[in-house]
Amino acid sequence: MDRQRTDKDDEATAQERPTLKTLAFMTGLGVTTVSRALKDAPEIGAETRRRVQLVAKQIGYRPNRAGVRLRTGKTNVISLVLNTEHELMSFVSDIIYGVTEVIADTPYHLIVTPYSRSQDPLDPVRYLVETGSADGVIISRTQPNDPRARYMLERGIPFATHGRTDMGLVHPYHDFDNYAFAAEAVRHLAGMGRRRLALVTPPVGLSYYRHTVDGFADALSEVGASEVPFNTVSIDHSIEQIRMRTAQLMRRDIRPDGIISSAAAATLAIVAGIEDAGLKLGRDVDVVSKQSSELLHLFRHELLVVNEDFRLAGSELARSVLGWIGGAAPGSLQSLSEPKGVVAYRRSD
Amino acid sequence: MDRQRTDKDDEATAQERPTLKTLAFMTGLGVTTVSRALKDAPEIGAETRRRVQLVAKQIGYRPNRAGVRLRTGKTNVISLVLNTEHELMSFVSDIIYGVTEVIADTPYHLIVTPYSRSQDPLDPVRYLVETGSADGVIISRTQPNDPRARYMLERGIPFATHGRTDMGLVHPYHDFDNYAFAAEAVRHLAGMGRRRLALVTPPVGLSYYRHTVDGFADALSEVGASEVPFNTVSIDHSIEQIRMRTAQLMRRDIRPDGIISSAAAATLAIVAGIEDAGLKLGRDVDVVSKQSSELLHLFRHELLVVNEDFRLAGSELARSVLGWIGGAAPGSLQSLSEPKGVVAYRRSD
DNA sequence: GCAATATACTGAAACGTTACAGCTTGTCAC
DNA sequence: GTGACAAGCTGTAACGTTTCAGTATATTGC
Numbered sequence: 001m002d003r004q005r006t007d008k009d010d011e012a013t014a015q016e017r018p019t020l021k022t023l024a025f026m027t028g029l030g031v032t033t034v035s036r037a038l039k040d041a042p043e044i045g046a047e048t049r050r051r052v053q054l055v056a057k058q059i060g061y062r063p064n065r066a067g068v069r070l071r072t073g074k075t076n077v078i079s080l081v082l083n084t085e086h087e088l089m090s091f092v093s094d095i096i097y098g099v100t101e102v103i104a105d106t107p108y109h110l111i112v113t114p115y116s117r118s119q120d121p122l123d124p125v126r127y128l129v130e131t132g133s134a135d136g137v138i139i140s141r142t143q144p145n146d147p148r149a150r151y152m153l154e155r156g157i158p159f160a161t162h163g164r165t166d167m168g169l170v171h172p173y174h175d176f177d178n179y180a181f182a183a184e185a186v187r188h189l190a191g192m193g194r195r196r197l198a199l200v201t202p203p204v205g206l207s208y209y210r211h212t213v214d215g216f217a218d219a220l221s222e223v224g225a226s227e228v229p230f231n232t233v234s235i236d237h238s239i240e241q242i243r244m245r246t247a248q249l250m251r252r253d254i255r256p257d258g259i260i261s262s263a264a265a266a267t268l269a270i271v272a273g274i275e276d277a278g279l280k281l282g283r284d285v286d287v288v289s290k291q292s293s294e295l296l297h298l299f300r301h302e303l304l305v306v307n308e309d310f311r312l313a314g315s316e317l318a319r320s321v322l323g324w325i326g327g328a329a330p331g332s333l334q335s336l337s338e339p340k341g342v343v344a345y346r347r348s349d
Numbered sequence: 350m351d352r353q354r355t356d357k358d359d360e361a362t363a364q365e366r367p368t369l370k371t372l373a374f375m376t377g378l379g380v381t382t383v384s385r386a387l388k389d390a391p392e393i394g395a396e397t398r399r400r401v402q403l404v405a406k407q408i409g410y411r412p413n414r415a416g417v418r419l420r421t422g423k424t425n426v427i428s429l430v431l432n433t434e435h436e437l438m439s440f441v442s443d444i445i446y447g448v449t450e451v452i453a454d455t456p457y458h459l460i461v462t463p464y465s466r467s468q469d470p471l472d473p474v475r476y477l478v479e480t481g482s483a484d485g486v487i488i489s490r491t492q493p494n495d496p497r498a499r500y501m502l503e504r505g506i507p508f509a510t511h512g513r514t515d516m517g518l519v520h521p522y523h524d525f526d527n528y529a530f531a532a533e534a535v536r537h538l539a540g541m542g543r544r545r546l547a548l549v550t551p552p553v554g555l556s557y558y559r560h561t562v563d564g565f566a567d568a569l570s571e572v573g574a575s576e577v578p579f580n581t582v583s584i585d586h587s588i589e590q591i592r593m594r595t596a597q598l599m600r601r602d603i604r605p606d607g608i609i610s611s612a613a614a615a616t617l618a619i620v621a622g623i624e625d626a627g628l629k630l631g632r633d634v635d636v637v638s639k640q641s642s643e644l645l646h647l648f649r650h651e652l653l654v655v656n657e658d659f660r661l662a663g664s665e666l667a668r669s670v671l672g673w674i675g676g677a678a679p680g681s682l683q684s685l686s687e688p689k690g691v692v693a694y695r696r697s698d
Numbered sequence: 699g700c701a702a703t704a705t706a707c708t709g710a711a712a713c714g715t716t717a718c719a720g721c722t723t724g725t726c727a728c
Numbered sequence: 729g730t731g732a733c734a735a736g737c738t739g740t741a742a743c744g745t746t747t748c749a750g751t752a753t754a755t756t757g758c
Contacts, residue, residue, distance in 0.1 A: 017481070019744055030708045035746065045706060062480050066418035067744030070713045075415075077460075084446045093441035097433045100463035109460045109482070111426075114449035131411050132366070133458070239643065268647040294588065298617040299648050368714055379738045384716065394736060416714030419743045
């Protein structure tokens with residue numbers, strides 16, 4: 001049972017993992033022929049091709065990744081580059097699941113390449129490109145003028161960004177329409193009679209900060225509501241910070257009667273802050289929040305939510321990168337996900 | 350600027366990525382010498398060694414992973430095997446961050462290998478082992494008698510489990526002491542005067558189900574409290590299921606006055622169920638819950654929590670696998686994380 | 699019947715690395 | 729001066745794959 005490494009049993013009969021040589025021996029062909037037969041090259045006879053593929057399937061042949069990679073440079077790896085401090089939790093796992101869903105029946109592996117707050121976000125990307133560690137890269141926390149996208153475009157390595165850029169350069173992306181989110185949120189609140197709205201923004205500097213702020217501003221003037229400035233926090237701030245600042249804000253004379261939050265975790269803090277100030281959600285103020293899992297309505301049923309599907313984002317991003325690797329035009333690999341509208345969970349009781 | 354691939358400039362002067370050959374040319378040594386010098390082999394002269402390493406550092410030499418892997422079989426890859434349906438969200442990202450933290454300054458890459466509910470959990474592990482895709486594996490959702498652990502032990506591939514097994518086999522693991530968690534939770538509730546306790550368990554079949562149930566039972570008899578059976582749900586059930594069953598339970602004549610929950614997401618549903626039944630948290634019933642991020646106290650400040658650090662788990666698991674790969678005894682790579690006690694966020698207002 | 703061409707296959711080389719089995723040179727004992 | 733030995737270095741082969749430049753055989757045109 002405990003088979004020793006008998007060095008001389010390599011007569012292509014070995015129990016070890018089958019290689020092209022094994023297949024060549026079994027079929028009586030040369031390794032070159034086997035290699036080509038497996039990839040449906042035209043100059044191989046139809047019968048030979050079928051025979052080789054049959055045997056390969058039977059013995060469970062799997063090309064050796066290191067061999068392929070060494071020879072061709074193809075890694076069959078997609079890298080997801082993540083900030084290990086900022087990324088909100090559910091976000092990450094959903095994206096990962098979305099990506100793995102798509103690459104599941106491809107030869108691709110997913111590697112997670114982290115970088116921390118202190119590092120230049122370009123570092124991990126540079127590392128990947130310089131060491132040729134991946135055929136494609138997915139980045140998030142995209143900025144309007146994103147050095148990482150520019151860098152990869154220069155080097156010609158396929159990538160997709162979670163979020164759009166604004167550099168006049170074309171590349172694959174997937175984005176949630178945060179302009180529409182903010183605008184719809186404003187309209188919904190206005191429809192409920194709310195007139196003084198505050199916005200808890202995405203991190204300043206990221207692309208979707210602008211989209212969100214613009215959607216907010218445009219819809220405000222459209223419905224004739226006014227903004228209560230709340231620039232002291234963004235969703236990147238700590239729970240405690242957001243809670244405290246919200247409480248401060250809500251204690252002021254001119255306080256908002258509607259708040260829009262770009263992230264579920266921030267919303268928890270916002271509501272806590274509201275209640276710290278002695279106000280009641282749904283009566284004194286309404287809150288519309290984005291969420292990626294259906295949990296906020298359990299938190300306070302008065303909350304209004306807009307759902308963002310990060311698993312979908314992961315899938316789309318993976319599809320885009322694979323598409324680019326496969327030769328599709330980068331410009332054809334862009335997608336925007338529209339919000340499905342504001343959902344109220346207010347119960348009948 | 351846009352340098353073409355001039356095929357014949359490979360005179361070790363090329364702009365391409367430096368290899369051992371490049372270093373050999375630059376130092377005037379043979380590739381063998383360079384290779385050994387870089388790994389501090391004893392038969393290389395001290396000065397030569399320093400010289401080679403200096404040049405290598407200067408030109409930013411990085412060993413080609415494919416070359417190493419092909420030659421030695423060493424992949425420099427750790428695989429994290431994840432269930433894409435059950436794993437709770439924050440859980441996953443924290444573990445990943447923990448792992449990446451540890452492997453950050455090693456040559457290791459982290460690949461995420463998913464499997465879905467429908468698959469045999471052994472599938473991904475078998476794939477990894479058969480294709481030699483990783484030097485080490487981390488698995489979660491560990492069972493007392495875990496076929497995956499058994500399999501990897503047989504094949505001699507280093508791994509670590511998140512959660513202990515109970516097969517009489519020794520292997521690295523990291524686990525949270527769920528026995529202690531449940532026991533402390535019971536004692537805390539008893540200390541508050543709660544007498545009829547219910548437990549929302551981990552998924553039946555996983556190792557920590559037993560630990561949790563045992564800790565619960567032992568502490569119950571220790572403090573002389575009684576159990577209100579609540580076996581119809583576990584934390585793997587849907588939010589809706591848990592909410593509904595909890596409401597049913599709380600409407601019964603003999604309802605619990607204390608509930609212990611093994612996961613934060615389940616706790617949201619439990620509280621919703623309690624309130625559906627018209628009862629009040631903190632008055633009619635108290636709830637102790639595990640959580641992995643500090644959010645539950647924002648949800649209801651009456652909640653009692655025990656914190657579980659998944660980032661730590663990730664780090665410990667990574668350390669264990671690397672340790673085993675590095676030759677340490679598997680038995681010396683086991684760790685158990687103790688709960689820090691039940692924390693109340695009840696505010697003074 | 700012979701050259702030209704197409705078809706089906708093949709060996710050798712290369713990707714970058716490490717392991718094995720050498721090869722020089724110098725030192726030392728006697 | 730010779731043999732033994734150590735120190736320090738080197739060439740070759742191999743890992744599994746693909747590509748390049750063939751080769752052998754059959755088919756076609758005339």
